[in-house]
Amino acid sequence: MSTNGKTNLLTQLNSTTLNRRSFLKWSSAAGATAMLASKVDLLDGIYPLSKAEAQGETTVIPTGCCHNCGGRCVLKAHVQDGVIVRVTSDTDRPDDPMDPQLRACVRGRSYRRRVYAPDRLRSPLRRTGPRGSGQFEEISWEEAADIIAENLIRIKEEYGSAAIYNHYATGAGNTINGSGVVGRMLNLFGGRLNYYNNYSWACTQVATPTVFGTQTSGQSRVDWLNAKLILMWGWNPAEMIDGTNTMYYVKLAREAGAKTIVIDPRHSMSAVGLADEWIPIRPGTDAAMMAAMAYVMINEGMVDEDYVNRYSLGYDSQHMPDGYEDAESFKAYILGESDGVPKTPEWAADITGVPAETIARIGREYGTTKPGILYQGYGVQRRAYGEQVVRMGCVLPVLAGNVGIPGGWAGGIAFAVSAESTPGVGFPGARNEVSYSIPSFMFTDAILRGNEMGAADGVRGLADGEETLPTSIKFLYNPAGNCIVNQHGNVNRTIEILKDESLCEFIVTHDNFLTPSARYSDIVMPACTYWETWGVTANWKYGPTRILMPQVVEPLYGTKSDYAICAMIAERLGIYDEFTEGGKTEQDWYNQWVDQLVTEYGDVYGDRVTFEERGSMTVPYTEEPTIAFADFIADPAANPLGTPSGLIEIFSPALAEFGNPDEVPAIPKYIQEWDSPFGPEAGEYPLQAIGSHYMHRSHSTFDNIDWLDEAFPQVAFMNNLDAQERGIADGDSVKIYNNRGAMIIPVRLTPRIMPGVVNIPQGAWYTPDASGVDRRGCVNILTTERPSPYALGNTQQSIMVQVEKA
């Protein structure tokens, strides 16, 4: 060190330059709050802390990932000194078809990024600007709970409990968090307007029972190993995760000899990883291809008609339901006897874009390869006439003789019989004193004109002589949900409705982040993530599993579980003791539930210590899975179905009586959609758009996770041919628009999507610019709020758009 520079700065400093007069009084005046506390008695100099002591031991806590993809997976949090330093999954035990690993995908494995994201909500917020402005101020927990309780009490007094509505929400899927907890609180407070249907399955949940009398029309995944052919129809378990490890069972089925064919407008990850063949098909035309397959099967003598007629009604004119002897049979429709249009492969080729010879070949393969599975994905039924593809997809298995046999598949929503179901654990029920229920997809209508909505709008639970709901929705509760704005059809319409404070007077959201839905809320409660509290989660559609979710780390920033938030509100509503059963904490409930599982399932996974060490349990599949409808096929008279006739209803008298034969025919038909490439709307908006499930997200959850955005960027996927016509190059910014709205996002050109179709993966967070153009790529800026005609389900996959270089 040179002597010269040694005291350069210091020599400048003296009592003049240092301005002593001013700074001596600073510390007290600034009034800072001290936040570093002495941990130990101070030693002179440095407190000698060994490296090991500083870092602490790392403990591994098994927990789970339970948003609303189709998986519920095991994650393991590696925790050091109260901080999650690493996340792994269920990999330290052997995989086994009878007790598979519950391995998480990239979404779950990025969980640390949710917990420790800088943009977590930290404080309760009160809106200070117009709804949607994003202007909020921090308020105390007490004040926020007071405001919510005051509004619940006020609106209940003024409009009645039916004005309070807790919308479908799936952002937090364990026992302590999410929509169910709020529902329970509101039920104890006198009830709330209920909903039925959801954004996933509305058409298939309603349409499957019209054929089979039940939604339990499927069986354990291990039975797929008995199949020789699997048609994966719009089915993409690799990305949407249709049950944890469903891909594993498809792989095992292929190893056991099954051929797999993916029928999908997209060359999806499932087409890449699980399929022997990919057949691109125009969206919304699946029922036409199925009809032509039926044509081939009937025409080429592959259908055992005696068999079909023994088990079903409406296949041919000799086997129609009583009172409908002269109505159109399925066979007459397929052969064109009733409408003069035989549903030939050539007919379907023009509609579907699939070559006629391919359709005929697939028809033959499905008609002759027994046993075989026609597995319907769910995107095909989130469409204008989603009921039809579901019903058609349930009829083909009947024609092929695939119902009730090992390796077969009856179709429809296909919840699995027997072994898949395990008794749940959760809060004791709380009866909802409000009888009314609306289709979930009609909630914006129930805000706008609920007091005019009756049975024709799908309202259930009206008393005799009661025409309509007594009130519109005035209080909208949105716990861990993004459906009140982002995930509902037609965002621009939705936000116009929500902006009007004279319609819905109060909106509450609980969330970890300031989602587009939270932005439209009057009060936002900052929920902790479920890793910061206690809970248990269960399998989604498949896999009889329970995953324990003990607390991994303390709640950050003083955030609270949805349960704890509700307990604060319940206290102010005078229902604290009922809600908490005398003050139980999250951990009290957790202990109660684990003990219950141990008591009921001790033989499966041993004592509590063993269970908690493993962190999850799966009731092992039986070697011989129970087959849906096997008893019915063995003896239909002794084991009738739940349909009115007790038989498979290819022709449904209930649908005939519905009285809208063009849109809701009694036999399944292909119906041209209201937003179709064949309609007048195609002039201005010639491209079909779809919103696929994307590895980036579970619906809209994880959209703000940067890792996932890097790996799976939000872009529009477009075929090179469509791009060439429009002078669009890969990576260009494109404007995608229709009469409902517009977005500007980058485009990815790919041959992995059918020409004429643009995919905008669903779930991106609506981010409007000053002119209302979405800059993030929320597909619902383009979708409709119009429900399907019978199920009144969402139709958000039927979209026509134009795309141009931005």
Place this chain on the structure above:
Amino acid sequence: MHDRQLVYQARQAVYGLMQRLYQAAPDDALLQWLQTEQPFIEFPIPLDNAAPALEQVQAACAEASTSILRDDFRQLYIGPGPMTAPPWESVYRNEDHLLFDAHTLEVREFYARHGMEFVHKNETPEDSMTIEMEFMRIMTERQIIAFENGDPRAERILIEEQLAFLRQHLLAWTPHFAKLTRAKAHTAFYSGLVDVLEAFLKWDAAVLKELLELLPEEPPQTG
């Protein structure tokens, strides 16, 4: 010759003020204090490079209202929702840009070495700007005590440790934090303040380095 104690007191005052200004937007009392005491005009340390910034901040105090400053503080540092310049070291230092990351634990360990622990440990990260300022302020306070006790060895250790903390932590992330703040601040107050902060930290590191040369080396360890 300089007065070491005076230097320490000046540093303590600045770190104390910075701790408060990065903890929350000024309330009425603080804004009034800033307007009447004019701390950025009467700044205890001659930050020649930052003279315009000091003037800018002081001028901004005169024009500012608590609500305007609060709004800017929100969008810059607390949200809700994504913020412009997250005020935590780990966001800038770790490739994951998360909170509670490796550097948070390093900072935690640094505090622990000096017998300190964040009162909100594991509830909110301790590598925030305000807490790192507080750490430096407390270390300076100890320096003053060591000086008063006539314990140059302790003074030296404290200076070495502060210099290490500045180099390993504050100076490593403040430039990134300052760049984001400057680019997106809506008020002259916060865009100027971060310039003052940066200049002060650089000055402090240089001064501490010079102080080290004035103080005796630590005697050799015995035993």
